[in-house]
Amino acid sequence: MCGRYSLRKPYIAISEHFSVQLDLFEFGPRYNIAPGQQVAVLIREREQLTLVGMKWGLVPFWAKDPKIGNRLINARVETVSEKPAFRTALRTRRCILPADGFYEWNSAAASPRPVHFRFEDDRLFGLAGLWDEWEGPGGALRSCTILTRPANEVVAPVHHRMPVMFTEPEEIEGWLAPGPAPPVSTLELCGRRTRLQAHPASGRVNDPTFEGQDCLIPAPPSGWLF
């Protein structure tokens, strides 16, 4: 699955990589992006690519209680087109979450520690997502969710799910293009040929309020008490 990721690159690098036209908001390097937080999201709006801030955890437009978003942080690509919470967004509100790494925990381990997955050249990539807009008493709330798929051979030793991710500009354009979503078979192939690498990360990542580059310091060897 995908419950934590990183976006360490400066805004200018993200803006250039994804050819974003507008400069809407500022954000700093993120080592530990957690559900419920405000995240940077690439959408097609009024014919243009725009980078906007949204809450991670999708609140469907029909929701009565926005707390539903706490549970809708991921959508399985195998079933996303059938689910009431996601199918409308799949047709009309697909998005990309710029990222340069994501964390997975090996729950089979005695004391699970996070592993940071990133590319050999540490390049930016896009997580496939959906977004929605909910009209609440305090105004409109934009929120999003990340699609997941079965793990590829790099991630599988740690965890059996991983985010749907795009590295090629054509893939990203295809996902954001108006009209029906690309077929699932296409999504399953993405990220399979790429040089993704697994790096043991710090147990500090477990705390969703901990930010900073210490997140990427490898965990001490198992059995090390301090």
Added chain:
DNA sequence: CCAGACGTTGTT
């Protein structure tokens, strides 16, 4: 008809 759910994860 109305009421209630609408999701994923991991673990047993």
Added chain:
DNA sequence: GTCTGG
């Protein structure tokens, strides 16, 4: 155990 919040 299960839900909420980050």
Added chain:
DNA sequence: CCAGACGTTGTT
């Protein structure tokens, strides 16, 4: 995803 809470009363 993990961490942390998990409750009611009356009073300000």
Added chain:
DNA sequence: GTCTGG
């Protein structure tokens, strides 16, 4: 909003 279950 839309579907399922009672």
